[in-house]
Amino acid sequence: MTYSAEVVAVHQQTPDVKQFRLRVDDHEFDHDPGQHVTVQFTFDGEGTEGDVEPGEEVVRPYTPTNLPGTGELTLAIKQYQDGLASAYMHQRRVGDEVTLGEPEGDLHVREYGNDVAFVSTGTGITPMLAMLRDYLDRGEGHVHFVHGARDREHVMFRETLEGLASEHANLDLTFVLSESEPSWNGRIGHVQDHLGDLFDAVDDRDHYVCGVPEMVVETRETLHDLGAPDERVYAEGWESDAVGEGDGDDD
Incomplete structure (x- = not known):
């Protein structure tokens, strides 16, 4: 399953990292903090191609830094010279739509008493x-x-x-x-x-x-x-x- 998320805020976190606040209407994320989502888009041929051909689907994982329980996710993404997804995301502006995959992954707090x-x-x-x-x-x-x-x-x-x-x-x-x-x-x-x-x-x-x-x-x-x-x-x-x-x- 995928979600269409609106970019509602963009913040320059460090010289090469931008923070994106994304909102999915009428949805509440319920996942374990530490799990990641995927950003998904079709490569249009602009930028460094590497092994990816124009028209291919690009899927990259990024981890929300905020807690679940709302329809918003906050992603901090570093710009890489040869990174297709990071270049794509760093071109996003407030009001743009981004396709996200379901939260997944095995990194989460195991024992709260330790x-x-x-x-x-x-x-x-x-x-x-x-x-x-x-x-x-x-x-x-x-x-x-x-x-x-x-x-x-x-x-x-x-x-x-x-x-x-x-x-x-x-x-x-x-x-x-x-x-x-x-x-x-x-x-x-x-x-x-x-x-x-x-x-x-x-x-x-x-x-x-x-x-x-x-x-x-x-x-x-x-x-x-x-x-x-x-x-x-x-x-x-x-x-x-x-x-x-x-x-x-x-x-």
């Missing part, structure tokens, strides 16, 4: 933010949100996250930049390299991970080496052959 960690890079933050909001509404434990970006300018949802941290005493927030910057006193490098310092123990909480496949694999290995049970690590990485060149919830 302590949790959300670990992401780039636009892998989108399911993490949705699950964080869900957990803060329903969870009973401690949550540590760890996010990696290239530099401060490319940190997505920073004000939103800092606002949530100020409102919830059970939320700790850590940003990691891959590029060193003047006056930045925070952590530098890759998020997976800091997990041993951030947690006294990793076997006492559930870990949710999202980013490019390489980051996901390395984070899984790091958590395993630190003593996290494999069954308490839930991860998702967008494989290139599943989403096409440059599209999807990764960085």
Whole structure:
């Protein structure tokens, strides 16, 4: 099943990420926060073709950052030089119609009574933010949100996250930049390299991970080496052959 959604707001989130608020009339989305929807359109031949021919249907997954229960979804989409779907979406304006697929996917909060960690890079933050909001509404434990970006300018949802941290005493927030910057006193490098310092123990909480496949694999290995049970690590990485060149919830 597909839905025709109207673009009701567009916001420039970072230099290469736009946030789109989409509304489907007479519908209420009921899905698990962390699941994704697909943006679907017919390729018109403009832009980088790659393996896609004009007239072919393009289907790409993006994860809503807002909670279900309304007819609106908020998608944060990064523009990629070779990304068909990201180029298509970045050309959308208020009032345009976008075709969406049903929410699906297996990334969602498992146990609300457990302590949790959300670990992401780039636009892998989108399911993490949705699950964080869900957990803060329903969870009973401690949550540590760890996010990696290239530099401060490319940190997505920073004000939103800092606002949530100020409102919830059970939320700790850590940003990691891959590029060193003047006056930045925070952590530098890759998020997976800091997990041993951030947690006294990793076997006492559930870990949710999202980013490019390489980051996901390395984070899984790091958590395993630190003593996290494999069954308490839930991860998702967008494989290139599943989403096409440059599209999807990764960085």
